[in-house]
Amino acid sequence: MNRWVIVAGGDTSAAELREVKQEDRLVAVDGGVITLRKAQIPFHIAVGDFDTIGPAAVAELKESGVQVEELPREKDMTDTQAAVELALAEGAEEILILGALGGARFDHSLANLFLLERIHSAGAQGVLCDRNNRLRLYIGDGRKMELPRGRFQYISLLPLSEQVEGLHLEGFRYPLSGATLLRRHPMGISNEWAAPVAKLSAVSGTLLVVESKD
Amino acid sequence: MNRWVIVAGGDTSAAELREVKQEDRLVAVDGGVITLRKAQIPFHIAVGDFDTIGPAAVAELKESGVQVEELPREKDMTDTQAAVELALAEGAEEILILGALGGARFDHSLANLFLLERIHSAGAQGVLCDRNNRLRLYIGDGRKMELPRGRFQYISLLPLSEQVEGLHLEGFRYPLSGATLLRRHPMGISNEWAAPVAKLSAVSGTLLVVESKD
Numbered sequence: 001m002n003r004w005v006i007v008a009g010g011d012t013s014a015a016e017l018r019e020v021k022q023e024d025r026l027v028a029v030d031g032g033v034i035t036l037r038k039a040q041i042p043f044h045i046a047v048g049d050f051d052t053i054g055p056a057a058v059a060e061l062k063e064s065g066v067q068v069e070e071l072p073r074e075k076d077m078t079d080t081q082a083a084v085e086l087a088l089a090e091g092a093e094e095i096l097i098l099g100a101l102g103g104a105r106f107d108h109s110l111a112n113l114f115l116l117e118r119i120h121s122a123g124a125q126g127v128l129c130d131r132n133n134r135l136r137l138y139i140g141d142g143r144k145m146e147l148p149r150g151r152f153q154y155i156s157l158l159p160l161s162e163q164v165e166g167l168h169l170e171g172f173r174y175p176l177s178g179a180t181l182l183r184r185h186p187m188g189i190s191n192e193w194a195a196p197v198a199k200l201s202a203v204s205g206t207l208l209v210v211e212s213k214d
Numbered sequence: 215m216n217r218w219v220i221v222a223g224g225d226t227s228a229a230e231l232r233e234v235k236q237e238d239r240l241v242a243v244d245g246g247v248i249t250l251r252k253a254q255i256p257f258h259i260a261v262g263d264f265d266t267i268g269p270a271a272v273a274e275l276k277e278s279g280v281q282v283e284e285l286p287r288e289k290d291m292t293d294t295q296a297a298v299e300l301a302l303a304e305g306a307e308e309i310l311i312l313g314a315l316g317g318a319r320f321d322h323s324l325a326n327l328f329l330l331e332r333i334h335s336a337g338a339q340g341v342l343c344d345r346n347n348r349l350r351l352y353i354g355d356g357r358k359m360e361l362p363r364g365r366f367q368y369i370s371l372l373p374l375s376e377q378v379e380g381l382h383l384e385g386f387r388y389p390l391s392g393a394t395l396l397r398r399h400p401m402g403i404s405n406e407w408a409a410p411v412a413k414l415s416a417v418s419g420t421l422l423v424v425e426s427k428d
Binding site: 076077078081101102104105106107108109110111113114115117118120121130131132133135154156158160161162174183184185186187189190208210212213214 | 290292315316318319320323325327328329331335345346349368370372374375397399403404422424427428
């Protein structure tokens with residue numbers, strides 16, 4: 001599996017950084033450079049307009065042999081989107097995005113969330129992760145998705161499409177069978193594991209699977 | 215206008231609380247009780263399972279004459295959703311929600327965001343606000359929405375439906391005419407005002423209008 005890990009400028013804890021593997025292709029997005037340097041983790045590529053780290057740090061990166069993709073300040077996508085497009089163009093099969101939720105600006109968090117759909121539309125798998133949350137997409141096609149119990153307590157299911165039909169949940173504290181969920185009336189918040197592996201399936205719609213803890 | 219203000223347990227600054235008017239119907243959701251007490255703002259109703267403030271504080275609320283709507287801990291909606299349903303049942307025409315974004319759990323923030331659609335479907339107007347963000351919906355029907363420049367620097371437009379068609383922007387730094395925006399490829403992040411009042415319209419789709427600052 002050709003996995004790319006993109007580290008954006010938001011809060012990223014040591015726990016997430018420990019998930020980075022030797023064989024991953026590692027990309028720092030602007031402020032993510034600071035995160036990775038503090039953690040003394042070498043990375044392959046730096047992407048951004050670099051308004052956070054500034055030109056001196058960019059020059060230093062170039063000298064140290066890091067591939068630098070410098071973007072204009074005025075553009076029609078965010079730095080993190082640009083990093084995802086780069087990863088997809090290079091054939092990423094899986095993309096893990098860290099430090100892309102929970103900043104002051106909710107529009108950025110949302111745009112990053114919608115990147116999961118962009119990644120899926122390119123035939124790859126995306127995961128968005130921070131200290132308290134792990135987000136993935138499930139596209140309703142009848143197939144079963146397995147969710148092993150990990151470090152999170154809650155598992156919430158939120159429709160991203162207007163509705164999700166034929167939802168089956170097993171191994172959940174609150175199981176469902178053939179349910180319809182509506183985006184405007186989310187009923188799937190704070191479900192929990194009732195088995196080591198919870199399983200879900202749906203026949204249509206786009207579902208956001210959010211594992212979280214307080 | 216019959217306006218309700220719902221104060222949830224998340225971070226709420228003095229600036230947002232100053233927007234609360236004498237004639238608003240004011241609801242505290244669980245931890246929102248603490249926010250409003252600290253700010254010495256009296257409220258009409260308290261809603262929640264009260265796992266944050268605990269039973270002693272609930273008893274005190276009842277004694278002081280506040281209407282208390284105690285919810286079970288196990289339920290198929292969040293406390294904030296329940297507060298919105300209460301406001302809608304009581305004929306709210308406008309609902310301002312504070313303290314409902316930016317907590318540790320992203321599923322809660324998202325469920326609160328989707329409440330804007332629930333509020334719209336009931337024929338009312340919803341606004342979600344915190345220190346750095348103000349979120350509203352625009353439903354594409356050709357009508358013009360006016361956005362006066364206020365305390366925010368950026369104005370981002372994110373499709374909540376799969377796409378938004380026929381988008382026109384005037385008075386924006388980056389204007390558009392008849393554009394289509396896709397949810398999976400958000401291009402409308404960090405637009406700015408180029409006039410005291412920016413105007414937008416679209417012919418179809420559901421658009422999230424996010425005013426923000428860093």
